[in-house]
Amino acid sequence: QVQLVESGGGSVQAGGSLRLSCVWSGVTDGNICMGWFRQAPGTEREGMTEREGVAVFNSDGSTNYAESVKGRFTISKDNAKTTLYLQMSSLKPEDSAMYYCAADPGCVLAKVVDRMHFMGYSDWGQGTQVTVSS
Numbered sequence: 001q002v003q004l005v006e007s008g009g010g011s012v013q014a015g016g017s018l019r020l021s022c023v024w025s026g027v028t029d030g031n032i033c034m035g036w037f038r039q040a041p042g043t044e045r046e047g048m049t050e051r052e053g054v055a056v057f058n059s060d061g062s063t064n065y066a067e068s069v070k071g072r073f074t075i076s077k078d079n080a081k082t083t084l085y086l087q088m089s090s091l092k093p094e095d096s097a098m099y100y101c102a103a104d105p106g107c108v109l110a111k112v113v114d115r116m117h118f119m120g121y122s123d124w125g126q127g128t129q130v131t132v133s134s
Helices: 044-050
Strands: 003-007 010-013 019-023 032-039 051-056 063-065 073-078 083-088 097-105 129-133
Touching: 003 097, 019 032, 019 129, 032 073, 032 083, 044 051, 051 073, 063 073
Parallel strands: 010 129
Antiparallel strands: 003 019, 019 083, 032 051, 032 097, 051 063, 073 083, 097 129
């Protein structure tokens, strides 16, 4: 099992930037598929089904982004630091959400599940809140 700890959330005005970090432990060989998801406020009761894929790494190292964040968000990963990042720029109020880091150790689920779907990940962090005011 992978442990994931997110940080970097906060409150910003529209147009601002934030960088989220997710430190993982339990996998040291870099063989891990990871992504960022978010869940809008007020949807907690629906559980993980309301988690939207924001930015992910595919098993071949390529990236996918939700249409709503393309050109504004960038996902990156530092295997040496076992840290996943999400650089968010030109933030909009609709980006306000709890952001979650997700992991699929060994990229096992990646073989059968779309990388942008929450079911493609077995391990999740506790989330970090991002609030964007207009």
